Amino acid sequence: MSEPVRFVSQKVDLDYKVVTSPVARRFDEQMRAGRITGHKCPECGLVYVPPKGFCPIDCVITDESNEVEVRDAGTLTSFTVITPIQYQGQEEKEEYVLANILLDGASGTIGQQRVEGIPHSEVRMGMRVKAVWGGDPNEGSRGWGLTGAIKHWEPSGEPDEPKEKYQEHVL
Amino acid sequence: MSSERVAVVGCGQTHHRKVRDDLSMAGLLREAAERALADAQMDWKDVDAVVIGKAPDPFEGIMMPEIYLADALGCAGKPIMRVHTAGSVGGSTAVVATHLVSSGVRERVLTIGFEKQSEGDTTWGLGGGRSGSVGAGGYFAPHMRAYIDRSGAPDYIGPAVAVKDRRNALKNPYAHLKLENLTIETVMESPYVWEPVRRLESCPTSDGAAAMVLTNEKGATEGAAWVHGTAIRSELGQFPGRDPVNPRGGRDCAADVYSQAGITDPFNEVDVAEIYVPFSWYEPMWLENLGFAAEGDGWKLVEKGVTDITGELPINVSGGVLSSNPIGASGMLRFLEVALQVRGLAGEHQIDGARTGVGHAYGGASQFFAMWVVRNEKP
Amino acid sequence: MRDVAVVSFAPSEPGLTGVEETETQLLFPVINEALAKIGITRKDIGFTCSASCDYLAGAPFAFVQTLEATGAWPPISESHVEMDGAWALYEAWVRLQHGDVDVALAFSSGICSRADIREVLSIQLDPYYLAPLWLDPLSFGRLQAEAVGQEPPTQAPAYTDAAAAVVLAAGDRARELVDRPAWIAGIDHRTDAHYPGVRDLSKSESARIAGQQAGVDKAPVDVAYLSAQYPHEGLILMDALGLTHGYGLATNPLMVSGLIQVGTAADAVIKGDANRSVGHASAGPCLQQNLVAVFEA
CATH class of the missing domain: 3.40.47.10 (Thiolase/Chalcone synthase)
Known part of the structure; x- marks a missing residue:
C-alpha cells in the first residue's frame, strides 16, 4: 500500500528584472573604486550608509552633493551566528556570523555583514573590524546592502570599544 | 461625534498544527470563521463586512489571496478588505475591523487572520527567493543579544520563558506545540539556530487561522468582551540611533491605548496580557516596552514567576506565539485570547476573574505595533 | 456620519515605465506635492494609510520601504492595505469618522515594469483550480467581452509605474485647507x-x-x-x-x-x-x- 498523496508540489517561476536606482548605482561605482560612501542630510547632519537618496527623518532629498566618504573600518555593535535554514535556492550550508557594524564616519550601522577570520565563539560586541576587499562586485548588488565588492569583515586588531560607543547602535 | 462602542461577540480559531493537510487554505479560514460565527450565534449572512489579514503574499505564493478567499468567506455582494502590516498584521487587522464598527460604517464585522505555512516557504519568501535569507530570528537575534548585554539578564531567562509558554500550551487545545516535560536544561541543550537563540526558544511554523466577530452595542450579546482602546504605531525601520530593543513606537502605542482605557498603572490594572513573543527574549523586552516593568527589569518578572499562569501578571497563558505561529493569525490570536479571558471562556488556561486584558502584536524590524484593551464591562 | 473631504491629490506623471527609482523615491515628490498644495507638512497628518503589493517588486515588505516617505519619526499612526490605493483612501475615510483625527494621508505606489504583470496576475487566482491554468488578465477580459457581446479585446492598457497621494480632512479643517473641498x-x-x-x-x-x-x-x-x-x-x-x-x-x-x-x-x-x-x-x-x-x- 502506498501512502495517499497529501501534497502536490507546484513551483511557480516568475522572472523579475532587478533595477538599481541611480543612487544605488553611484554607490556601487564608488564601491568598485574601493570607497564606501554615504549621504549626509543637509538638515540633521546624519550620515546614511548606504545612501538612500533622502533623509527619512527630515524627508529631504539628497544627492551626490551630499555624498561623504566613510572609513572601511568600524565597530561591531551586535551579531548573531546563523545556522542556515535549508530551502529551495539556499546556497548557505555552514554556520556563519552576521553582524551590524558602525563604520567610522557613518551615523548608523550597516546590517547583516559577514565577519570572518575569527572563531565564532570569540566574536563580541564592541570589536573593531575592517573590510576585506576583493570580492565579486557583481554579486549581491541588488541596490541594497554593501554589494559584493567587500568579501567580508575581519578583526582589525584595534582594542575593543567600550559599551557606550556601541550600545545605542544596535541597528 | 462620539464613537460606537464595539463588542467582541465571537471568537474562533483553528487547531493550529505544523501541517493542516486535511484542509485547503479556504477550509482553514472557514474552520476559524465558523467557530467565531457559532460563538456569536450568527450565520454567514449576518456579516456586513470582512477584514482579512496575513503576512507577505510570497509566504504562500499567492498574490492577494483574499481575492480567491472571498467565495469561501461568503463575501459575494459584501465588502472585504485586506490588511498587511508584517508580523503585527493580525493585530492591525482587528484594529481596522474595530474602526469599521466604531465609526458607525458597519454593524457586524468578521475579522480573520491566517497563514498556511505548510503550503509555502516562509524563509524563501522572506528572502524574495534568493539565497541567504536568514529568517526573522536571524534578523532579531542581534537585538536580543543587545538586550541581554544591556540588562545583564542571566542566560536562563530566555529558556525560562520558552518553558513557561510551552507549559501553558498544554492547557490550550488549539495550541500547536505540545512539549511535555520541558525544562530549562532541555531548552538550553537544544541547538542554536540564530545564536543567542536556540531552537526551543523559537516559534514553530504553523498552519492556522483566527477569527472574531465584532458588533456595535445594538448587536452585542450577553457575555461579550468590550473594546476599551485600540492603537497602532509605525516607525522607520532603520535610521541612526534607532533603538529596536525598546522601540519608541511600542512605547507610544502602549501609552495611547492605556490612555484610551484609563489605565495609569498597567502592572496593577491589567489582569492578563497576550504579547507577541516569537522568540523567548521578547517577553522581558516587551514587558519593559509596554510599561509593565521599568527598563532593565523585565527579566526579573520572568525570574520571579510573575508572568506565570499563577503569577501576578500572567503573560501568554495560551502558550503564545512560541507555541503556535500561523503568522498572519498570530497577532489576532493575542487579541482574541484576551477577549476570551475577559469573557471567562478560556477553558483550562482561564485566569480567574480576569476583567482587563491587553493584546499586543509587533512586526517588521520591530517597527509596526498594534494593541487593544478589552474588558468584561462596557466603556 | 462626519463630513470628510478629499482636499488634495497628486499623482506621478502619467505613463511612466522603466522607472529606475525605488517606490519610495517615486512617492516622495507626490506626497510632497499633495501636502504643499494645501500648505501643510507631514507633521499635520493624524492618520496614514498606505497601499502596495509585494508581488510587483518580487520581494516581501514593499510597505516597509515606502514608510520611509512618510517621515515616520517620531512614530506615526499608520496602516497598510495590500490593495489598490483607493482602499487606503477608504480606510482613511473610516478613520476620520471617529473625530479624534482631522487630517489623513492615503497613498499608493506600484512599479509594474520589472516583471511580466500578465504572468504575475495569474497567481492572484485560486491556487488550486485556476492558477494552474495560468489564466491571464487579457484572457479574462476576452471572456467577459464575449459575455456582453462585444468584440474581445486584443490588448490591455499598458501596465505602467506610478505613485499617488491624497489628503483627506474633516469638517472645518477641510474648509480651512481648500476653497472647494471634494466632500465624500x-x-x-x-x-x-x-x-x-x-x-x-x-x-x-x-x-x-x-x-x-x-x-x-x-x-x-x-x-x-x-x-x-x-x-x-x-x-x-x-x-x-x-x-x-x-x-x-x-x-x-x-x-x-x-x-x-x-x-x-x-x-x-x-x-x-x-x-x-x-x-x-x-x-x-x-x-x-x-x-x-x-x-x-
Whole structure:
C-alpha cells in the first residue's frame, strides 16, 4: 500500500528584472573604486550608509552633493551566528556570523555583514573590524546592502570599544 | 461625534498544527470563521463586512489571496478588505475591523487572520527567493543579544520563558506545540539556530487561522468582551540611533491605548496580557516596552514567576506565539485570547476573574505595533 | 456620519515605465506635492494609510520601504492595505469618522515594469483550480467581452509605474485647507465571487451595490472616472452605476490606477470643473471587486 498523496508540489517561476536606482548605482561605482560612501542630510547632519537618496527623518532629498566618504573600518555593535535554514535556492550550508557594524564616519550601522577570520565563539560586541576587499562586485548588488565588492569583515586588531560607543547602535 | 462602542461577540480559531493537510487554505479560514460565527450565534449572512489579514503574499505564493478567499468567506455582494502590516498584521487587522464598527460604517464585522505555512516557504519568501535569507530570528537575534548585554539578564531567562509558554500550551487545545516535560536544561541543550537563540526558544511554523466577530452595542450579546482602546504605531525601520530593543513606537502605542482605557498603572490594572513573543527574549523586552516593568527589569518578572499562569501578571497563558505561529493569525490570536479571558471562556488556561486584558502584536524590524484593551464591562 | 473631504491629490506623471527609482523615491515628490498644495507638512497628518503589493517588486515588505516617505519619526499612526490605493483612501475615510483625527494621508505606489504583470496576475487566482491554468488578465477580459457581446479585446492598457497621494480632512479643517473641498458624499466597496463560472459576467453586481450604497444615483453626475481597462468594462460599469459617460484607463499602473481615478474625480470638484463626480477602483479578474466614491462640492 502506498501512502495517499497529501501534497502536490507546484513551483511557480516568475522572472523579475532587478533595477538599481541611480543612487544605488553611484554607490556601487564608488564601491568598485574601493570607497564606501554615504549621504549626509543637509538638515540633521546624519550620515546614511548606504545612501538612500533622502533623509527619512527630515524627508529631504539628497544627492551626490551630499555624498561623504566613510572609513572601511568600524565597530561591531551586535551579531548573531546563523545556522542556515535549508530551502529551495539556499546556497548557505555552514554556520556563519552576521553582524551590524558602525563604520567610522557613518551615523548608523550597516546590517547583516559577514565577519570572518575569527572563531565564532570569540566574536563580541564592541570589536573593531575592517573590510576585506576583493570580492565579486557583481554579486549581491541588488541596490541594497554593501554589494559584493567587500568579501567580508575581519578583526582589525584595534582594542575593543567600550559599551557606550556601541550600545545605542544596535541597528 | 462620539464613537460606537464595539463588542467582541465571537471568537474562533483553528487547531493550529505544523501541517493542516486535511484542509485547503479556504477550509482553514472557514474552520476559524465558523467557530467565531457559532460563538456569536450568527450565520454567514449576518456579516456586513470582512477584514482579512496575513503576512507577505510570497509566504504562500499567492498574490492577494483574499481575492480567491472571498467565495469561501461568503463575501459575494459584501465588502472585504485586506490588511498587511508584517508580523503585527493580525493585530492591525482587528484594529481596522474595530474602526469599521466604531465609526458607525458597519454593524457586524468578521475579522480573520491566517497563514498556511505548510503550503509555502516562509524563509524563501522572506528572502524574495534568493539565497541567504536568514529568517526573522536571524534578523532579531542581534537585538536580543543587545538586550541581554544591556540588562545583564542571566542566560536562563530566555529558556525560562520558552518553558513557561510551552507549559501553558498544554492547557490550550488549539495550541500547536505540545512539549511535555520541558525544562530549562532541555531548552538550553537544544541547538542554536540564530545564536543567542536556540531552537526551543523559537516559534514553530504553523498552519492556522483566527477569527472574531465584532458588533456595535445594538448587536452585542450577553457575555461579550468590550473594546476599551485600540492603537497602532509605525516607525522607520532603520535610521541612526534607532533603538529596536525598546522601540519608541511600542512605547507610544502602549501609552495611547492605556490612555484610551484609563489605565495609569498597567502592572496593577491589567489582569492578563497576550504579547507577541516569537522568540523567548521578547517577553522581558516587551514587558519593559509596554510599561509593565521599568527598563532593565523585565527579566526579573520572568525570574520571579510573575508572568506565570499563577503569577501576578500572567503573560501568554495560551502558550503564545512560541507555541503556535500561523503568522498572519498570530497577532489576532493575542487579541482574541484576551477577549476570551475577559469573557471567562478560556477553558483550562482561564485566569480567574480576569476583567482587563491587553493584546499586543509587533512586526517588521520591530517597527509596526498594534494593541487593544478589552474588558468584561462596557466603556 | 462626519463630513470628510478629499482636499488634495497628486499623482506621478502619467505613463511612466522603466522607472529606475525605488517606490519610495517615486512617492516622495507626490506626497510632497499633495501636502504643499494645501500648505501643510507631514507633521499635520493624524492618520496614514498606505497601499502596495509585494508581488510587483518580487520581494516581501514593499510597505516597509515606502514608510520611509512618510517621515515616520517620531512614530506615526499608520496602516497598510495590500490593495489598490483607493482602499487606503477608504480606510482613511473610516478613520476620520471617529473625530479624534482631522487630517489623513492615503497613498499608493506600484512599479509594474520589472516583471511580466500578465504572468504575475495569474497567481492572484485560486491556487488550486485556476492558477494552474495560468489564466491571464487579457484572457479574462476576452471572456467577459464575449459575455456582453462585444468584440474581445486584443490588448490591455499598458501596465505602467506610478505613485499617488491624497489628503483627506474633516469638517472645518477641510474648509480651512481648500476653497472647494471634494466632500465624500458616499463611498462603498463590494466584491463578487471569485469564480467567473458562478457569476453573470455581463453584469457587475458588486459595482451596482457599491454605487447604490455610495448614492451615485441621488443626483446628476458631472464626470466619472472608472477603472475600466477595456471598452466592455466601461459599458458594464456604466450600466451598474447608471452612468451615461465615464473615462476609463489609458494606462494601468497597478495598485495606483484606482486611487488615480478616485483622486482625479475628487480633483475635478476641488478645481471647480465639476460639482458632483464619481471615482471608481477595481481589482481581481473580470471586475471582481469594486469601490465607488461620490464627491460633491
